[in-house]
Amino acid sequence: MAVLDYLIPGYKGYRQRDDSRQSDKLFRDYLAKELGAEATRLEQAKVELAGSGNLAALNPADQATKLLTKVRDRLRFANYGFQSGMFGSKGETEMVLKVEEYDKGLVDDKDSVRTQVQEIENVLMEEGNVAPEFKKLTRILREFDEKLNQREAIIRGNA
Amino acid sequence: MALIDVIEFHDESGEQIVQRFPESGEADVRMGTQLVVRESQVCIFYRGGQALDTFGPGRHTLATANLPLLGALVKLPFGGETPFKAECFFVNLKTFLNKKWGTKEPITFRDQVLKVVRLRSFGMMSYKINDPQLFLNKVVGTAGQYNTSQITDFMRNMVVGRLTDVLGENLKTLLDLASLYDEIGIATKARVAEDFAKYGLELEDLVINAITPPPEVQAKIDERSGLGLFEDAMPALQQQQMAYAMRDVAQNPGAGGVASQGMGMGMGLGMGFMMPGMMAGAMQPMQQGMQPGMQPGMQPGMQQQAPPQQAPPQQVAAGAAAGAAMAQQPAQAPAGTPCSNCQQPVPDGFKFCPACGTPQAAPQPQGAACIKCQAAMPPGTKFCPACGAPQEVTCGKCGQPVTGGAKFCANCGTPVQPA
Numbered sequence: 001m002a003v004l005d006y007l008i009p010g011y012k013g014y015r016q017r018d019d020s021r022q023s024d025k026l027f028r029d030y031l032a033k034e035l036g037a038e039a040t041r042l043e044q045a046k047v048e049l050a051g052s053g054n055l056a057a058l059n060p061a062d063q064a065t066k067l068l069t070k071v072r073d074r075l076r077f078a079n080y081g082f083q084s085g086m087f088g089s090k091g092e093t094e095m096v097l098k099v100e101e102y103d104k105g106l107v108d109d110k111d112s113v114r115t116q117v118q119e120i121e122n123v124l125m126e127e128g129n130v131a132p133e134f135k136k137l138t139r140i141l142r143e144f145d146e147k148l149n150q151r152e153a154i155i156r157g158n159a
Numbered sequence: 160m161a162l163i164d165v166i167e168f169h170d171e172s173g174e175q176i177v178q179r180f181p182e183s184g185e186a187d188v189r190m191g192t193q194l195v196v197r198e199s200q201v202c203i204f205y206r207g208g209q210a211l212d213t214f215g216p217g218r219h220t221l222a223t224a225n226l227p228l229l230g231a232l233v234k235l236p237f238g239g240e241t242p243f244k245a246e247c248f249f250v251n252l253k254t255f256l257n258k259k260w261g262t263k264e265p266i267t268f269r270d271q272v273l274k275v276v277r278l279r280s281f282g283m284m285s286y287k288i289n290d291p292q293l294f295l296n297k298v299v300g301t302a303g304q305y306n307t308s309q310i311t312d313f314m315r316n317m318v319v320g321r322l323t324d325v326l327g328e329n330l331k332t333l334l335d336l337a338s339l340y341d342e343i344g345i346a347t348k349a350r351v352a353e354d355f356a357k358y359g360l361e362l363e364d365l366v367i368n369a370i371t372p373p374p375e376v377q378a379k380i381d382e383r384s385g386l387g388l389f390e391d392a393m394p395a396l397q398q399q400q401m402a403y404a405m406r407d408v409a410q411n412p413g414a415g416g417v418a419s420q421g422m423g424m425g426m427g428l429g430m431g432f433m434m435p436g437m438m439a440g441a442m443q444p445m446q447q448g449m450q451p452g453m454q455p456g457m458q459p460g461m462q463q464q465a466p467p468q469q470a471p472p473q474q475v476a477a478g479a480a481a482g483a484a485m486a487q488q489p490a491q492a493p494a495g496t497p498c499s500n501c502q503q504p505v506p507d508g509f510k511f512c513p514a515c516g517t518p519q520a521a522p523q524p525q526g527a528a529c530i531k532c533q534a535a536m537p538p539g540t541k542f543c544p545a546c547g548a549p550q551e552v553t554c555g556k557c558g559q560p561v562t563g564g565a566k567f568c569a570n571c572g573t574p575v576q577p578a
Contacts, residue, residue, distance in 0.1 A: 022217075029215070036289075043352050050346030055329060058345040069363075077198060 017096045021080045024100040031103075031110050032076040038117045039068045045117075045124055052127075060134035067141040068113070074148050075106075081155050091157075099154055109144045116140055162227050164188070167195040168202075168249035176288060177295060177305035178249045186246035190226050194219040199253045201291045206245045213292060221245070248299075250291035254363050255307050258284050260315040265373065266323050272332040276376055280322060282344075282367040286314065286360055294359030314355070318365065321350040326370075334380075336370055343367060383516060397504070
């Protein structure tokens with residue numbers, strides 16, 4: 001296949017971009033899977049809340065879970081980065097690489113979510129006031145969600 | 160037949176969860192077959208009966224032992240069937256929306272206020288496949304197709320079962336339901352989510368549209384809430400009625416006769432008793448601003464000379480009550496019988512006390528009056544419940560019974576001695 005890089009003009013760039021998109025997709029799927037695991041932990045926390053009769057904390061818990069599910073699905077079904085206006089150009093390659101790099105940076109946000117979910121579990125174990133922790137998680141997820149908006153802006157060349 | 164197949168799956172109905180390829184017949188996916196999977200799907204590839212891998216979105220080339228052209232030759236000793244079974248199962252990962260659920264039979268619920276209530280509930284849910292491998296192997300098996308109608312009944316029953324649990328654990332009374340709708344929905348969803356996860360399903364939404372008691376219980380609640388509207392205002396309403404009655408009698412002194420005089424006396428007496436109390440109430444804010452030991456009207460620096468000329472509270476209350484009672488008695492009949500629980504007057508014909516809601520006993524039928532004290536007695540009474548006088552006497556001369564307070568014996572005409 002490497003021979004084709006030299007024989008067909010533009011093929012090398014095409015292949016690079018495609019590889020980059022595929023690896024980015026794999027990475028996003030990994031992040032989505034990790035966030036899915038956090039969502040499962042939150043569901044478990046909700047079961048504990050319901051079991052202990054702490055219905056007041058269920059609303060913020062549900063809000064956080066919904067937002068987490070949304071972020072997970074947005075990651076999973078995010079655009080790959082095909083811009084018809086830039087097809088085959090150097091700009092397209094730069095954009096695809098930039099998106100891939102940007103997505104790698106999202107791993108920190110995923111870690112923040114995990115840390116906060118862990119904190120929620122700790123507070124639940126100590127039978128403390130868990131509602132503020134859920135609200136804090138919601139704030140983290142909103143920032144995460146906003147970063148996905150910025151990702152779209154990069155693809156569209158608005159960033 | 161093409162040399163190399165292309166396998167893909169389009170869900171036209173929007174309700175199909177799993178589609179096998181080939182849908183029926185021999186599983187003979189050939190070497191080099193191109194598998195195209197959409198973003199909302201995954202495809203699980205089986206070879207030799209084993210689920211080898213789950214393919215995500217994209218185009219994939221499948222490797223099997225079913226070689227094109229040579230396949231027919233290989234099948235010959237096996238009766239025309241390939242021994243190298245290879246098949247694909249597409250699993251639809253989209254969210255299946257608006258699946259309705261509801262209670263087939265009412266749920267019996269122990270209510271702290273209404274005692275035992277039977278509840279009905281309905282709503283909607285949405286779900287999707289979360290773990291395709293698990294779902295396929297645990298639920299679908301080898302079926303060629305699987306759609307939502309085959310699983311929705313099971314899910315409905317699961318939701319109703321868990322809702323019953325959550326209601327029993329968290330709801331004290333049906334009357335609190337309005338403030339707990341969301342929470343009950345979330346708690347039920349959390350419970351059901353665990354059950355669904357066992358089968359590779361994810362419950363995305365669970366909405367409770369209504370939890371309602373049967374119509375007859377609803378009617379009782381409406382009745383109770385109607386009475387509750389007047390609960391706080393009942394004393395004010397009674398006072399207002401009293402004031403109107405007094406005004407009416409005062410405006411018609413001739414019509415009231417003795418009644419209006421009595422009312423006037425009662426009002427005067429009542430007002431006489433009430434005035435010190437009312438004045439004390441009016442002066443209280445002023446007293447609060449004064450120094451200790453000062454009396455109303457004193458200047459700062461003056462000392463208390465004599466004990467305050469104020470009626471004791473009991474006297475004030477008694478006076479007010481007496482005045483009100485005397486004023487009310489001639490003007491109109493009592494508002495009703497007192498409640499057996501709170502002693503508030505219950506208007507005639509009411510089955511429940513408007514103040515506390517306690518059921519009231521049906522009024523006893525009125526019988527004859529006592530021959531001695533004229534108190535009302537139930538029919539068939541032989542002795543007066545008020546004074547104990549026997550209601551049946553015998554004639555002193557002929558010994559015949561004389562009833563109904565007759566003054567002379569109906570048999571011999573002898574005057575009857577009162578009991």
